[in-house]
Amino acid sequence: MSPTSYHCSTPLGHAKGRAGIGQTFCVGYNAAGFAPSRPVPIDARLRTPMAVNPKKLRPYDQPPKVRRPILPREPDNGATAFLVAALVWFLTASGIGLLWVAYQLFPDQLTLHLEMPTISGVLTFELSPATTTSGFWNSLVYGWLGNAGLGAILFITPRLLGRRLATETAASAAAFLWNIGLIAGLVAIYVPQLAGSGALTEFPLPVAGVLLLALLLVNAAFWRTVLASADRLPYVSIWYFGVALLALLGLYGLISVAQLLSVVNVFSLSPAGMALANAFYGRALESLCLSGMAIGTLYYVIPRATANPLYSWGLAMLGWLVWLGLSTLAPLASLVDVSVPFAITQIGNVATFLLILPAFIVVANLLLSLSGRWTLVLSPGTVPFAVVALTFLAANALLEAIGSLGSVRALVGPTEWGTGVKLFALLGTATFAFLALADHAFPRLLRRDWGGTLLAEATLWAAFAGAAVAGLALIAGGVVHGSLLAQAATAEEINGFVFWFRLVLGAGIGLSALAAAVLALNVFLMYTIARPAEYAVVGEGAPVPAAQ
Amino acid sequence: MTVHTPIESRRRGIPGWALALTGVMFLAGAVFFATNLNGSNPPILGTPQPSGSGGGLNAVSIIKAAGCQACHGPDLAGQAAFPNLHGVKNGPTSENLQQLGKDHPDDWANLWIAGTDPAVAGIDRGGMPVFGGPPTNLSAEEIATVVEYLKTLP
Numbered sequence: 100m101s102p103t104s105y106h107c108s109t110p111l112g113h114a115k116g117r118a119g120i121g122q123t124f125c126v127g128y129n130a131a132g133f134a135p136s137r138p139v140p141i142d143a144r145l146r147t148p149m150a151v152n153p154k155k156l157r158p159y160d161q162p163p164k165v166r167r168p169i170l171p172r173e174p175d176n177g178a179t180a181f182l183v184a185a186l187v188w189f190l191t192a193s194g195i196g197l198l199w200v201a202y203q204l205f206p207d208q209l210t211l212h213l214e215m216p217t218i219s220g221v222l223t224f225e226l227s228p229a230t231t232t233s234g235f236w237n238s239l240v241y242g243w244l245g246n247a248g249l250g251a252i253l254f255i256t257p258r259l260l261g262r263r264l265a266t267e268t269a270a271s272a273a274a275f276l277w278n279i280g281l282i283a284g285l286v287a288i289y290v291p292q293l294a295g296s297g298a299l300t301e302f303p304l305p306v307a308g309v310l311l312l313a314l315l316l317v318n319a320a321f322w323r324t325v326l327a328s329a330d331r332l333p334y335v336s337i338w339y340f341g342v343a344l345l346a347l348l349g350l351y352g353l354i355s356v357a358q359l360l361s362v363v364n365v366f367s368l369s370p371a372g373m374a375l376a377n378a379f380y381g382r383a384l385e386s387l388c389l390s391g392m393a394i395g396t397l398y399y400v401i402p403r404a405t406a407n408p409l410y411s412w413g414l415a416m417l418g419w420l421v422w423l424g425l426s427t428l429a430p431l432a433s434l435v436d437v438s439v440p441f442a443i444t445q446i447g448n449v450a451t452f453l454l455i456l457p458a459f460i461v462v463a464n465l466l467l468s469l470s471g472r473w474t475l476v477l478s479p480g481t482v483p484f485a486v487v488a489l490t491f492l493a494a495n496a497l498l499e500a501i502g503s504l505g506s507v508r509a510l511v512g513p514t515e516w517g518t519g520v521k522l523f524a525l526l527g528t529a530t531f532a533f534l535a536l537a538d539h540a541f542p543r544l545l546r547r548d549w550g551g552t553l554l555a556e557a558t559l560w561a562a563f564a565g566a567a568v569a570g571l572a573l574i575a576g577g578v579v580h581g582s583l584l585a586q587a588a589t590a591e592e593i594n595g596f597v598f599w600f601r602l603v604l605g606a607g608i609g610l611s612a613l614a615a616a617v618l619a620l621n622v623f624l625m626y627t628i629a630r631p632a633e634y635a636v637v638g639e640g641a642p643v644p645a646a647q
Numbered sequence: 648m649t650v651h652t653p654i655e656s657r658r659r660g661i662p663g664w665a666l667a668l669t670g671v672m673f674l675a676g677a678v679f680f681a682t683n684l685n686g687s688n689p690p691i692l693g694t695p696q697p698s699g700s701g702g703g704l705n706a707v708s709i710i711k712a713a714g715c716q717a718c719h720g721p722d723l724a725g726q727a728a729f730p731n732l733h734g735v736k737n738g739p740t741s742e743n744l745q746q747l748g749k750d751h752p753d754d755w756a757n758l759w760i761a762g763t764d765p766a767v768a769g770i771d772r773g774g775m776p777v778f779g780g781p782p783t784n785l786s787a788e789e790i791a792t793v794v795e796y797l798k799t800l801p
Contacts, residue, residue: 291716408654408656411661412658413661415656416661417666436690441685441688442684449679453673460665
């Protein structure tokens with residue numbers, strides 16, 4: 100075995116009690132590449148570590164226990180925790196999504212209030228259109244996409260920089276804090292006395308504090324790793340991740356501080372001011388944070404999965420620069436109020452329109468990087484997920500550009516159009532980018548020989564149909580709704596038409612839920628029945644040829 | 648030991664077509680911006696909501712932003728010592744507001760919510776914040792929108 104290749108043996112943790120342990124499988128490429136300090140014979144791995152001579156043990160003696168740290172420090176622990184949690188949240192979010200659609204369809208019949216007496220008074224648990232809407236968007240954005248994005252950053256960064264993550268313990272702690280905070284926040288959303296106001300800012304302040312601490316830890320792990328690297332001009336994914344992480348921490352920190360100051364009566368924004376701040380935050384979260392994580396991930400998985408070089412480094416950096424400038428300005432378009440000069444809002448609209456440019460650059464660069472490996476698009480695996488993500492990226496940029504035009508805003512502004520476009524971005528672009536990463540990363544993180552299964556195909560098609568149907572239903576519903584408003588139709592007539600589009604939305608969300616369930620089954624089978632394997636560096640002495 | 652596995656690129660420079668496209672797009676954006684500066688923004692809290700039910704939802708936005716539900720309950724039906732806001736179309740339901748209702752039958756609710764008028768200065772507010780002043784600073788129009796909405800509650 101080459102000293103530079105990743106060791107190819109069955110890891111102890113996965114080998115216990117399994118038939119065929121000790122067999123060696125080296126498949127594909129594991130960019131984690133953290134070789135052990137010294138090779139350990141396979142037989143030795145099967146024995147429980149003992150500090151004493153086992154021959155001298157008497158029947159009542161117990162072998163010494165191996166002390167494990169509370170927070171694991173192994174490479175990739177943080178990434179694994181985030182990605183496994185993301186999987187669970189994907190399932191949860193799509194389940195809550197079905198509830199959201201049901202409450203959109205039958206708001207009065209399904210609304211439910213449960214009173215819970217507590218020491219400080221009576222708390223009301225509320226299931227209503229408002230709480231299920233908040234629950235769906237928060238679990239989708241912070242639960243599924245947030246966990247997956249942070250997991251992607253922690254998985255990719257050490258592999259690109261050739262350094263172990265600076266503070267692996269902090270990354271594991273961040274995963275724990277982030278998910279504990281999300282669970283608490285999601286529960287609080289259904290108790291309106293505890294929940295805050297706004298969209299994606301409903302978590303109570305203590306929960307926001309926990310989430311901020313988690314973000315701070317991930318930022319610390321990321322930036323310490325980047326700054327310690329000798330690479331002064333790192334790969335383009337790192338640039339996208341850096342902006343996304345800083346923006347998420349900064350924006351969520353600012354909105355939480357504004358809420359805190361309001362609560363303690365130090366400084367309070369007017370209701371209109373708070374609504375503007377919330378609108379800006381919601382748009383920036385999508386344009387800077389989630390799209391940054393998704394594009395950075397796509398720039399990693401496509402060259403890795405195809406084993407091709409990137410088409411152009413210069414084009415990638417041009418795209419990043421243009422994306423950074425325009426994504427920072429685009430949220431200004433959400434500042435629609437009499438107190439904001441129209442020119443400011445218009446800068447945001449023009450930036451939103453121009454965002455089609457970086458999207459086109461990313462799509463062109465990555466499709467040109469596929470050159471010579473086009474057949475991979477038709478085979479199950481990482482590449483089809485990534486190509487679908489690129490398709491949604493282009494479609495979403497086009498729809499955003501159309502929606503930023505004044506005449507279109509006048510027609511569909513107060514309708515479901517915007518929600519449909521947002522679903523394209525979240526359930527389309529970001530979801531497929533992270534599904535591509537999951538397909539690439541889970542076999543490497545769980546050290547299993549697994550890939551290209553029928554379940555991956557099922558996930559791809561269910562998720563694709565789900566995102567397309569759900570997004571298009573709301574976009575079409577928005578156009579119809581806008582037309583009816585222009586004809587001065589009554590609320591009853593409008594609701595009668597929009598009902599059918601919401602029904603189709605339900606079918607789309609149901610397909611997304613199916614995709615999440617199939618993905619969870621895929622990962623479960625991978626962990627339980629697949630052969631243990633290590634992924635070696637291609638062409639560096641791996642005993643078994645690489646199988647990408 | 649850590650294996651460094653960078654992703655190589657086929658070319659370092661920026662293709663000419665990309666530079667040209669970027670220039671054209673930014674030029675188009677600048678022209679579009681310069682020729683579309685006439686307009687005005689509507690109030691954010693007055694934007695019609697997706698369900699098409701008009702002013703009712705605007706009032707809900709104000710109510711949610713002002714935090715009314717924290718005391719009066721998520722459906723404004725009251726909780727603990729905080730009164731039920733349903734049925735105020737027939738006049739005040741709280742004992743301490745009966746006189747105010749008689750003196751100002753048309754705008755007693757506006758005066759009470761704002762809390763800045765001398766007519767309500769001597770009434771015990773029972774923990775009810777002054778919404779017409781800091782920190783909430785609801786405008787007279789916003790308060791009127793909320794009152795109109797409250798009068799529609801069954």
